[in-house]
Amino acid sequence: MSRRLGLLLTFAVCAVPARAATPVIEIEIRDHLFLPSEVRVPAGQKIKLVVYNRDPTPEEFESYELNREKVVMGSSKAVIFIGPLKPGEYPFFGEFNPKTAQGIVIAE
């Protein structure tokens, strides 16, 4: 059982070809807003998102479309890997302040 699972996992790992350096995108949180609130990223590629929280209060980066969720403490940063994405729009929001903290990733 476990050997078969291991084999499957190996296949899954090999299915993703190695790529050159991962592009890094930086976003800031200020006054419960994402800056910039719209980020354009290359489609079909893994992206390293670095979220700097400049507020003293914690925030949670959340996106159903990107399938991501991560706490970013006040005055600190968080690294979140996203993608590869098909071309399209992927909204994200701050779960602790969802009315103001809204943003979108546009893959193209």
Next chain:
Amino acid sequence: MLLTSVIFVLREVLEAALLLSLLLSLSKRLSIVSSWAFIAIVTGILGAAVYGFNIDIVSEWFEGVGQEVVNAALQMAIYVLLCIVAILAMRRHQDRPVSENVLAVVMAISVALAIVREGSEVMIYLSGFLQARDLLVPVLAGSAIGAGIGVSAGAVFYYSLLSLKRRAAVIVGGLLLSLVAAGMAAQVAQLLIQADWLPSQYPVWDSSWLVEENSVSGQLLYALIGYESTPTPLHLIVHLSSFVIIIFLAMAAGRSGTASLENAHA
């Protein structure tokens, strides 16, 4: 602000509440004293506070993906504990000697860990409003309402499970336990993909047109079966295989029981 905190806390509480109700009903069926649940809730909340207030340190670990790794470890531990629960519960169901204490301890640890995982986010959320005096009261009120709804949903779930007949309860309870456990394991994959410890891939499908993850049904399905509208191949493999593994373990425990009973009669 009030509504935001109701929804946020409800989301966090729901998963742990459903797991607790499921195990409590199981414990009642197997005539195990349910005091373990109280200890699990108290230690879970204490653990959530400790974890929540140290999350900035944890986040720094493993080049900034400490949160994902620790959460994945918590989820994995819960999955393994639920596999043990499935095996022991099956044995006890067949009236074979299984220590009541061992089962109670395993269930207690799994619930406590689930509360640590979900509760820590609530602690972090609330900590953000400690300085904001004008918002603190509505946020606390909203959180209490959200927690109340989550606990009520758990209670409804608990009594529905207890109302089932014995045979149906074994099948439905066992199936739900396996689904919840597999959902926990799937989150391990999800978290490690986010941390870039496991490869990221294109999703296999997008079922958000059918059930949106942020809808009420989406949230319930997430808490129950780990519903994910855009799963990647790896996520699916882990989800399905962990479901098969726990079912297999429970059935193997059941089968060996039947065999030994037959031997005893012979």
